[in-house]
Structures are given as structure tokens and as C-alpha cells.
Amino acid sequence: MKSMAPTRKLYQEIKDIVLLSDHRSSMAFEVSDEVLSTYVPVAVYWIFSGIYGLLGYLEGCRLHPKGAEEEENVASKLQVLRGVLLQQVVQIAVVTLMMKVVGDEGMAPQQPSFLVCACQFLIAMVVLDLWQYFGHRYMHVNKFLYKHIHSKHHALVVPYAWGSLYNHPLEGLLLDTIGGSLAFLLSPA
Template structure:
């Protein structure tokens, strides 16, 4: 896919100032507006990515990468999968209704002025290659805004999450529900008390979007990416090829520690970076030891799994 439109480059490099013809920006998909897609895409992403990990669980496809043995998930979690799925559906309903209300006050994206704007910038800064200007305008600014949005979301969630733990009333009546999942799994990523879910996730990303004036397409990316990242953090697997776990220090192992009794007062950062934990000295300092211990347990269980599967295969022959 060509990320630079050569026709636009020729117009921007032209002698004559391009004509401005303001029109509503076309949607990414012809059958749905970008505004509605920004609400639907993260919900679809949540369930599809969760189903992906659920199938891995059912068919035991990646046992060697499990953080916890499967029996721990069954024995230590204090809530049924039905309750988890029910509550997540309820949170998605609240999230979608909130998004629909807010969308009525949003200004929809317009187009038809971009080449004129870039042409005028080019007149002032003629030494900058047109392709560089084009990439900065169409991609660089959005990347920067999304990165800042990550910081805003992290800041909002860190301090609210930490408050939910430090305040006994808030923990008992709201946040303790999420910690009924001692062993996290993908479907449980957004398993929260509805009030906490709204404050922590819906409001947090909403503040980032509104404060930065994100476009509808930037919202599609931010909401969907954040959702996938949250599901991945709760997936229950430490995967060597998982880009979320490779790129971000705040990953499935890091967040899993927070779900354990010994780590519940640490690792409040979510969902992207860990700098607030480091600055506030709330990082669990035995992460490497925990990784090594869990890997040892996983390997032992994996060997047992292979042995049992081999024995089962022999009996079936």
C-alpha cells in the first residue's frame, strides 16, 4: 500500500495555489460512519481477541506459555465465566451509550483543504522535502497525538486505580470485583463493577480523546488498540512473539503480578507504560524472580501435559 499520494505531491509542489473545496470526509467503510465504527470496532475487537485466547485455552494449544496452570484458573477464581461475560456485556452497553451521546456533540471531520494547507506550508518552508511534510501531516501528527493519549490514559488509570486500592470503601464496593479473578483470562479484561468500568476505562479514554481533539479515525485506532492491549494484558499467556508483550513493559506478566495476593499493592500502572509505578515506587521488585518461578512451574506442567496427551493417544489407538 502506497502511503504517499503522488497526485497530491504534484499539487503541493505546483506553482498555483490549490483550490479549497470543503466536503464531509468519507468514511473508512461505505456502510458505516467513522463515528459509529469507533464505537463498534473496540467491542468487536474485545470479543474476537478474547475468543482467540479462549480457543487456545479449550484446545490447549499453547500450554508451554501459560502463566498459571489451567487448574488454578478453575480453583482460585471466585466468579464464574458466565458472570464475567455478563458483566462485560453490560459494560460494553454503558460504553456504547456514552459514546453515542458524546458523538452528538462532536464536529464531524471535513476534507478538501489539506493540499491548500500543505501548499502554503511548503511556500514558507521550501527546504523541507514535500514528502516529509506530507508524512508529518497525514501520519506524524496522528502518531504523536495517539502517543500523548496513551500517556493521558496511563496517568488517569494509574492514579484512579491506586486510589481504588488505597481507599478501603472504594476497594470493597468497586474494585474488589475485578480482583475476584485471581488468575486473569482474556474475557475478564473488562470484568469490573459498572461504576469503576465507566470511570476507569470509558471516561479515561474519553478524556484523552476530547482533550487532544482526536479525529474520528484516530478514535477508531485509540479505542480499538487500547481494547486489544487490555485483553492481551489479561490473556494468561506470556508469548515470545506477541507484539503487545514485546513492545510494552506493561504486559501480561507485569499485570498478572498485580492480581496475586503478594503483588496486589504493586504494579498499578495500566495499560501501556510503567513510568508512574517507577516514579511512585510502586513497582514489584521481584518481577524477574516471579517470571523464572512461573516459567519453571509452566515447564513442569507442560511436560506433564505432554505425557498425559501421549498416554491418552496410546489408549485411543
Template sequence: MVFWEGYVSDEAMGIIAPMVVYWVYAGFYQLVLPSLDEYRLHSRKEEDEKNLVPFHSVVKGVLIQQLLQATIGFSIFLLTSTTTSTTLAQRQQPSIQHQIAQIILAMLIVDAWQYFVHRYMHHNKFLYRKVHSQHHRLVVPYAVGTLYSHPVEAVFDTVGGGVAFILSGMTPRTSVFFFSFHIVKTVDDHCGMLLPWNLVPRVFYNNAAYHDVHHQLQGSKYNYSQAFFSIWDRVCGTHMPYVVVKRDGAGYEARLVRRVG
């Protein structure tokens, strides 16, 4: 039993919930926490000076990406649905343990997809210049800009989530929780802050500091892994070690550790 049962279908909630979670969670970072300079990885001055795209363009880009996500998500649910009407049997959920296993499998699939697509977009000069460089216009990432990217990249990312949904065998209802958590984790990775009370970046080594290294010039060919684990960077030799140190004035800094060889 879930709170939306009887009001909207699981498929509709699987599309709506991640978008709502995005704006609520990213908005919390953007509107409630901007004054907490002691937890920022970059100063607000750096954010203003280094970023190459205005805030209103970022919001517009995110809305376009979410429209694409909704369209592709609707198509995937339509293609994988066995009937146009939701029956009690279709609402039957597997055990909690089974759902957790499906979510972990989906996380691993998303990580593999994201790593190799992301890495290829950096190494293919045409794709980087025409597509992926749009995301890197945010040299200093912030929460609302998490999904700011080129529409082509948005399609690749969304298809990767669809592949994870299909291969993991999760139901639309389970996908609501998976994709909502995926959004929370991805916003955390781009928020540019290390909050002591936020347990998500403490549980996952692949966090805001890890991804901040990738947005730095020296680290742009490293730390490709998104969104949950750093497995593929370590397997493929693209992991850039770093340490988090206190920055002069206020806040933190992800400082690169010189690689040997």
C-alpha cells in the first residue's frame, strides 16, 4: 500500500515523483542552504566567476531534460506493460529483499552505462565539443544544475535508466523509489557542499567531492563514475585520488593527489 494508490498509477508516479523530488531537494540546497559557506567546496565568488552559463539558462535546460525523461519514461512503461488496465495481480510486489536486490542490480547497471557513455563523450572530441561540454559549463556545480546537459546526453542518460529498469526486472512501483533515490544521490553529487548531517555522501565514496574533482581542469579525464559507486574508475584506471581539506577562509577543497606513473 502506497499513498498514491487509487489516485495515480505506479507508472505515472514513476515519471512524476523523480521530477518533484528533484525540484524540492535541489531547491532546498539552492534556497535554504546557500549561506552555509563553511560546508561549500567552492566559494560563491568562484561560482559566479567560473560558471559559463546563467542560472535562468540552467533552469530552462533542466526543464527540457525532464520533458525528455518523461517522454522516454512513458514510452518504456508503455512498451513493458502487459495490459492497458492495472489489475490487482500487476500490483503484486515481490518481497522487500527481492526489491532491494533489484535496486542494487539497477544501481550497478546504471553505473556501468553512465561510466562508459560519460567516458566516451570526453574522449570523442566531436561529442565533447557539441554535446557533453554543455554540462561542464558549470565549472562549479550546484544543486539545481545537476541535470543541466545537452538534450542528446539527456536521452542517453534516460535510456540508461530504462535499461536498468528492464534488466533488473523491477515493477513500476519499485522504480518510483529507485529513480527518486537516484535523483537524491545525483543532486548530492552536484550540490557542491559537504554537509555533516547528510548521510548519503558519507555512505557513498562517490560523492560531491569525488565529482568536483572531475569538474576541475586537472581531473576532467578522471572520476567519470556516476552515480552510485566508483567501481569502474578503479577497474579502468581512471580514479583520481584526492583529499578533502579546509579551504582558506571558509569551506572545504577537494585537493588532487599527484598520481604516480
């Protein structure tokens, strides 16, 4: 009679992978927090942009009449797509560099409590919101910055679903990328 031990071991490995238990086998697929925090926002951005983009094909869900995008926008869909992808590549590079500089020493940190996580999130949200608000306001007040940098953001009169990150690369770096990095760094660990 054959032993059931190999079958039980295989069953336990499959169960560990599916349930993602703390007793994972070496076959389990693990992704670091750094990788998740770098790429999940980009994936979520495109998933929701895609959903909202598809909703634009339904007549009852449109904010602007058909054809208004092509008539009123200075920037084409391709220009906006390229601009957003460039912005996201820069963000990924900066986050990767920041994680290398600020990263842990190879030790698994203790998971903070829910209250600590909520406070970190609130602080990061306030920091990013203030940075974005005052940076954006300054871009409008300073005529040189508005004309040469910020006006690119206003080339979208009728916005595309994926156009929220469309701006001049320098503005994207200063407001979005550095703002997000500051929010991360200033929310205490």
C-alpha cells in the first residue's frame, strides 16, 4: 500500500499558496511591500482610467458631447498618453531610488497597529494635499511658470479619463513625485 505522505505534503503546499498563510512553502509567490507600493498605484490608475474611459462610450454617462475632446483639446490622446506614461516612469524611478536610500536593513518590521497606520495615512494625506494645493496655486500666480510649465496641464479642456497626470514633466516631478515622496517621508514610521 502506498504512503499518503507525499499527497498530504502537496495538499499542504497548495493550501498554503491559496490561503497565503504565515507558514508558506518555498513555492509561494511573495512580493515585497516596496514593489507593491511602487507598481500597484500605476495599475490602479490604469484600471480605473480604463473603466471611466469605457463609460464615456455610454451616452448617458458622458459629461461632454461626442467629439468635444478632439475639438476643444490642444493635446491629442496620444500626447496625453505619452505624457502620463513619462510621468509614471519618473515616479517609479524616484520611488525605487527612495526605497533604496530609505529602505530597511533586511529585517522584517513589526506591523504597526491600525491606529498608527491611520495616523500615518492622515499625515501623508495632509502633507500631499498641502504640497499640491500651494504648488498648483503658485503655478497660477507666477506668470512665467504658468506660461512655460503649467499651461500644458490646461491643454486638456475636455479631460480624458487617463489625463489627470498630464502636465509638464518638471511640474509632475515637483508637485506629484516629490510631493508623494515628502508625504511618505514625513509620515512617521
